[in-house]
Amino acid sequence: MGHSFPFRVISDPAFNKGTAFSIEERDRYGLHGLLPPHIESLDEQVQRVYEAYQRKDDDLERHIYLRALQDTNEVLFYRLLLEHIEEMLPMVYTPVVGQACQLFSHIYRRPRGLFISYPMRDSIGSLLRSRPYPDVDVIVVTDGERILGIGDQGAGGLGIPIGKLSLYTLIGGIRPERTLPIVLDVGTNNAERLKDPEYVGWRHERISGQAYFDFIDQFVKAVQQELPQVCLQWEDFATPHARPILERYANKLLTFNDDIQGTAAVALGAVMGAVGVTGKPLREQQIVFLGAGSAAVGVDDYLRAALVQDRLSEVEARQRFWMVDKDGLLHSDRHDLSPEQQVYVQDSAKLANWPKTAHGAIGLADVIQQVNATILIGLSTVGGAFTEPIIREMAGKVDRPVILPLSNPTSRSEACPEDLLRWTNGRALVATGSPYAPVVWEGRTIPIAQCNNVFIFPAVGLGVVASKATRVTDGMMLAAARALGEHSPALKDPAGSLLPPLSEVRSVARAIAEAVGMEAQRAGVTPLTTRTELAARVQASQWLPEYGPVAD
Ligand SMILES: NC(=O)C1=CN([C@@H]2O[C@H](COP(=O)(O)OP(=O)(O)OC[C@H]3O[C@@H](n4cnc5c(N)ncnc54)[C@H](O)[C@@H]3O)[C@@H](O)[C@H]2O)C=CC1
Ligand SMILES: CC(=O)C(=O)O
Numbered sequence: 410m411g412h413s414f415p416f417r418v419i420s421d422p423a424f425n426k427g428t429a430f431s432i433e434e435r436d437r438y439g440l441h442g443l444l445p446p447h448i449e450s451l452d453e454q455v456q457r458v459y460e461a462y463q464r465k466d467d468d469l470e471r472h473i474y475l476r477a478l479q480d481t482n483e484v485l486f487y488r489l490l491l492e493h494i495e496e497m498l499p500m501v502y503t504p505v506v507g508q509a510c511q512l513f514s515h516i517y518r519r520p521r522g523l524f525i526s527y528p529m530r531d532s533i534g535s536l537l538r539s540r541p542y543p544d545v546d547v548i549v550v551t552d553g554e555r556i557l558g559i560g561d562q563g564a565g566g567l568g569i570p571i572g573k574l575s576l577y578t579l580i581g582g583i584r585p586e587r588t589l590p591i592v593l594d595v596g597t598n599n600a601e602r603l604k605d606p607e608y609v610g611w612r613h614e615r616i617s618g619q620a621y622f623d624f625i626d627q628f629v630k631a632v633q634q635e636l637p638q639v640c641l642q643w644e645d646f647a648t649p650h651a652r653p654i655l656e657r658y659a660n661k662l663l664t665f666n667d668d669i670q671g672t673a674a675v676a677l678g679a680v681m682g683a684v685g686v687t688g689k690p691l692r693e694q695q696i697v698f699l700g701a702g703s704a705a706v707g708v709d710d711y712l713r714a715a716l717v718q719d720r721l722s723e724v725e726a727r728q729r730f731w732m733v734d735k736d737g738l739l740h741s742d743r744h745d746l747s748p749e750q751q752v753y754v755q756d757s758a759k760l761a762n763w764p765k766t767a768h769g770a771i772g773l774a775d776v777i778q779q780v781n782a783t784i785l786i787g788l789s790t791v792g793g794a795f796t797e798p799i800i801r802e803m804a805g806k807v808d809r810p811v812i813l814p815l816s817n818p819t820s821r822s823e824a825c826p827e828d829l830l831r832w833t834n835g836r837a838l839v840a841t842g843s844p845y846a847p848v849v850w851e852g853r854t855i856p857i858a859q860c861n862n863v864f865i866f867p868a869v870g871l872g873v874v875a876s877k878a879t880r881v882t883d884g885m886m887l888a889a890a891r892a893l894g895e896h897s898p899a900l901k902d903p904a905g906s907l908l909p910p911l912s913e914v915r916s917v918a919r920a921i922a923e924a925v926g927m928e929a930q931r932a933g934v935t936p937l938t939t940r941t942e943l944a945a946r947v948q949a950s951q952w953l954p955e956y957g958p959v960a961d
C-alpha cells in the first residue's frame with residue numbers, strides 16, 4: 410500500500426517531473442530516495458536531455474530517444490521539442506516517423522494509445538474505457554493502410570497518430586493527457602510484416618468490403634458513446650476508404666480527414682502566398698497535379714472553391730485542373746475514375762492530337778508540353794517524378810513556376826528543392842511535404858517552406874477546443890487556409906518563404922484557431938462569442954509545457 414502512489418507519480422508521464430520534484434513534493438509523495446538529491450529546474454533538465462539527444466548518431470535512435478522521453482516525462486519532452494522545433498520535428502514527424510512505422514514491432518517499448526483489433530470488435534467500448542486518462546479532446550485514428558507514401562504498415566501505423574498528436578500538443582497546445590492515438594488493426598496485406606516473427610499486429614490479411622465498413626461503424630458508435638465531445642481525426646486511410654468514411658460521418662460527428670481536408674487547406678495557403686509573389690491572380694493559373702488520390706482531389710476541391718471565389722464559373726474552374734495519375738491524364742473517356750475524380754476530367758475531344766503511349770495514356774511530360782502550367786503539385790508517392798526535362802519545359806513558359814512536391818516521406822518527394830532551383834535558374838517558388846534545408850543560389854539563401862498539413866490540424870484542433878465547435882465544416886478548413894495564407898512571409902517579401910517558419914507555428918496556430926472559431930460561429934456549429942472573447946479562449950487553451958501542481 411505504502412509505495413503504490415509514489416510509484417504512480419513518477420511513472421506517469423503526464424505527472425512525472427523527475428529530478429524537478431521539489432522538497433515539498435518529495436515529502437508529500439514519499440519520493441526521497443527514489444530520486445537523486447539534487448533538485449533541477451526544467452531548464453537544467455532540458456539541457457541534460459538535449460546533451461543526451463546529441464549523443465545519438467542516427468535519426469532512428471533520435472526518434473527512439475524522444476519517444477522514450479515522451480513516455481517518461483511529457484512536460485520535459487514538449488519543452489525540449491519547443492526549444493529545438495526545427496531540429497526535432499523531422500524526428501517525431503515526417504520523414505523519420507515513416508521509418509519508425511516500418512520498424513514499429515522492432516522498436517516497440519511501452520504502450521501508448523489504443524490497439525483496437527478486428528477480433529475484438531464486440532468489445533470496442535471496453536477497450537475505449539481502458540484509455541489512460543478519462544477526458545479526451547482529440548483522437549487521431551488510422552488503419553495503417555496508407556502510411557505517408559510507404560503503404561500498408563498494419564499495426565505499425567500507430568506511429569502516425571502518436572506523431573500527429575504530439576504536434577497537436579506541441580503546436581496547438583492540446584493537453585497531452587487529453588489526446589488519444591488509436592490504430593484500428595484490421596490486418597495487413599504487407600507480406601513482409603506478416604512473415605516477420607516480431608510483428609506485433611493481428612496476423613491476418615486485411616478485412617475488406619462490408620465487414621470493414623461495419624467495423625468502422627462499430628468503432629464510431631463506441632466513440633460516440635464513450636467520448637461524445639471528442640474531435641475524431643481520420644489519418645492515412647487508403648483512398649477507397651478515406652472518402653467514404655469522411656462522407657458518412659462528416660455531418661454527424663465532430664470529425665475531419667487530415668489527408669483530404671488538412672492537406673487541401675495547407676496547399677491553398679501556400680498557393681495564396683505564391684500568387685501574391687507572382688502577381689498573377691488565381692483565376693489565371695493552370696494547375697497540374699501528379700497524383701489523383703484522396704490528398705490531390707482534396708486539394709483540387711479547395712483550389713476550385715478559391716477559383717470560383719476569384720470570379721471563374723464552375724465550368725471554367727474545373728478546366729484549370731490537369732490531373733495525372735498512374736494511368737495518365739484524367740479525361741472524359743476514362744472509365745476507371747471515382748465520382749470525385751470525374752469532376753476534374755479534361756474533355757477527351759480536346760486531346761485528340763496529343764501524343765499518347767501505346768495504351769493511349771497521356772503522361773506528365775506531355776501535359777507540361779501542351780499546357781502553360783503555372784502551378785505543379787505532386788501528391789503521387791513517386792520520388793523523383795519531377796524530372797529535369799519536365800521542370801525545364803515548365804520553366805521555359807512561366808517566370809515564377811510554383812512547384813510543390815508534397816509527397817512524404819523525403820524518399821517519396823517528387824523532387825528536391827536544390828534541383829528545382831538549379832533547373833529553373835532560381836526562379837521556382839518551392840514548398841515541400843517533408844522538411845528541407847534552405848538552398849543557397851547565387852549567394853542568396855532561399856528558405857524552403859514545408860507545405861504540410863502540420864500547419865493546419867493542430868490549429869484546427871485548438872480552434873475546435875477553444876470555440877467548443879460541434880462540427881468541422883469545409884468552411885472552417887477554408888478559413889484556416891485563408892488565415893495561413895495571410896501569414897505567408899512571401900506576401901511581405903517576394904524572396905520570403907511561401908509559408909511561415911516553424912519557429913512561428915504556435916502563434917500562427919492561434920490566428921488560424923481564431924479564424925476557425927469565428928467561421929464555426931458563422932456556420933452555427935458553436936455558440937456565439939465576440940472575437941475578443943474567442944481570442945482569449947484560444948490563448949488560454951494553448952497549453953505550454955511547464956510544471957504545474959501534481960494532480961492527486
Ligand atoms: N504534404 C502533406 O501535407 C501531405 C502529403 N501527402 C502525401 O501525398 C501522397 C499521396 O497520398 P494519397 O493521395 O492519400 O495517396 P493515394 O494512394 O490515394 O494517391 C496516390 C496517387 O498517385 C498516383 N500515382 C501512383 N504512382 C504514380 C505514377 N508512377 N505516376 C503518376 N501517378 C502515380 C496514383 O494513381 C494515385 O492517384 C503520399 O505520399 C502522402 O505522404 C498526403 C497528405 C498530406
Ligand atoms: C502529412 C501527411 O498527413 C501525410 O503525408 O500523409
Ligand SMILES: [Mg+2]
Pocket residue numbers: 557644645667668
Ligand atoms: Mg497523413
